[in-house]
Amino acid sequence: MADNQITVTSPLLPDLDEFQQMLKEIWDSKWVTNNGSFHKQLEKELAEYLKVPYLSLFTNGTLPLITSLQALRITGEVITTPYSFVATTHALWWNGIKPVFVDIDPSNCGINPAKIEAAITPKTTAIMPVHCYGKPCDTKAIQEIADKYGLKVIYDAAHAFGVEVNGKSILNEGDISTLSFHATKVYNTIEGGAMVMKDEQTKKRIDYLKNFGFANETTVVAPGINSKMDEVRAAYGILNLRQVDAAIEARRKVAEAYRAALRDVPGITFFDEMPGVRSNYSYFPIFVDAEKFGRSRDELYEEMKAANVLGRRYFYPLISEFSTYRGLPSATRENLPEAYKLAETVLCLPMHHALNTEDVDLIVALVKK
Numbered sequence: 084m085a086d087n088q089i090t091v092t093s094p095l096l097p098d099l100d101e102f103q104q105m106l107k108e109i110w111d112s113k114w115v116t117n118n119g120s121f122h123k124q125l126e127k128e129l130a131e132y133l134k135v136p137y138l139s140l141f142t143n144g145t146l147p148l149i150t151s152l153q154a155l156r157i158t159g160e161v162i163t164t165p166y167s168f169v170a171t172t173h174a175l176w177w178n179g180i181k182p183v184f185v186d187i188d189p190s191n192c193g194i195n196p197a198k199i200e201a202a203i204t205p206k207t208t209a210i211m212p213v214h215c216y217g218k219p220c221d222t223k224a225i226q227e228i229a230d231k232y233g234l235k236v237i238y239d240a241a242h243a244f245g246v247e248v249n250g251k252s253i254l255n256e257g258d259i260s261t262l263s264f265h266a267t268k269v270y271n272t273i274e275g276g277a278m279v280m281k282d283e284q285t286k287k288r289i290d291y292l293k294n295f296g297f298a299n300e301t302t303v304v305a306p307g308i309n310s311k312m313d314e315v316r317a318a319y320g321i322l323n324l325r326q327v328d329a330a331i332e333a334r335r336k337v338a339e340a341y342r343a344a345l346r347d348v349p350g351i352t353f354f355d356e357m358p359g360v361r362s363n364y365s366y367f368p369i370f371v372d373a374e375k376f377g378r379s380r381d382e383l384y385e386e387m388k389a390a391n392v393l394g395r396r397y398f399y400p401l402i403s404e405f406s407t408y409r410g411l412p413s414a415t416r417e418n419l420p421e422a423y424k425l426a427e428t429v430l431c432l433p434m435h436h437a438l439n440t441e442d443v444d445l446i447v448a449l450v451k452k
């Protein structure tokens with residue numbers, strides 16, 4: 084990475100000396116994985132921080148998605164969004180489930196509840212929405228539909244670490260929520276993730292499933308997988324949890340500066356704070372109306388790249404455009420007009436805790452040029 088490059092994100096790193104002290108403890112204990120003491124500590128601290136009743140750590144953010152479908156015995160068809168990171172739909176594919184794409188609501192980039200019912204068939208068993216950019220989905224409307232048709236709801240909450248609505252964690256919505264702690268996310272354990280569930284019974288089952296299905300030394304209760312987090316990354320996670328609030332506050336200031344600078348630029352739109360929502364400022368997407376702006380989204384993206392500022396076109400292309408999924412009946416432009424529109428106009432500006440005023444000024448100047 085070039086010294087003068089501004090990347091779209093940057094990992095929140097713990098203090099190296101403190102981390103080394105914890106490594107020493109791990110070395111002394113000779114217990115490096117399989118539900119060690121840092122693993123237990125991080126699960127407890129995260130559940131408290133996130134205001135959720137039960138949480139299980141995972142080795143990344145994709146395996147809790149895959150495992151949640153196993154745990155709830157989801158089959159047949161699942162309704163989901165094409166406007167996400169590809170792992171959301173891949174999790175369905177790995178379970179032999181047919182994804183059914185429903186268009187999004189451009190006001191929060193999440194699945195549009197008004198369009199869900201028309202996609203339900205006798206084979207539908209669940210809805211898998213995404214709190215895209217950490218913006219809460221319309222969870223109330225989604226739950227009403229799920230209750231009416233007897234469907235499970237699994238939220239891909241990879242972007243929604245710490246997001247609250249009216250003081251309540253968004254992670255308590257639906258049957259299960261999953262988180263990613265990948266290095267690119269607001270809170271990271273390098274690679275890592277978690278699942279949030281509502282009762283002890285489900286947590287127990289999930290903990291078996293993420294450890295090959297072992298219930299004890301000699302009993303395997305289900306064909307589980309290995310998706311355990313190790314002690315080294317749990318220790319890293321404990322340290323990062325102590326500084327995540329400061330990182331979110333630094334992100335808030337960047338978002339505020341972007342908004343102030345870009346508010347009156349013709350052809351550029353972005354999200355304002357949502358009332359009652361504790362945001363985590365995980366991404367700062369802008370949407371480019373080429374006609375009014377005078378340049379296309381891709382022209383802006385390339386110009387910024389030439390100046391060593393790396394934005395990202397999240398989420399372009401849509402998941403439904405990838406070769407695995409584009410043959411599905413629901414994967415058409417006619418079915419997904421809003422998703423296509425956003426995918427073709429979105430550009431996520433650099434957003435992380437370490438951006439300084441000069442960085443933001445440079446990025447803003449490139450947009451305004």
Ligand SMILES: *Cc1c(COP(=O)(O)O)cnc(C)c1O
Nearest residue numbers: 143144145168170241263264265
């Ligand atoms: C990052 C991400 C994932 C996958 O998480 P990993 O930890 O990289 O496996 C899943 N869904 C969404 C929406 C993501 O952004």
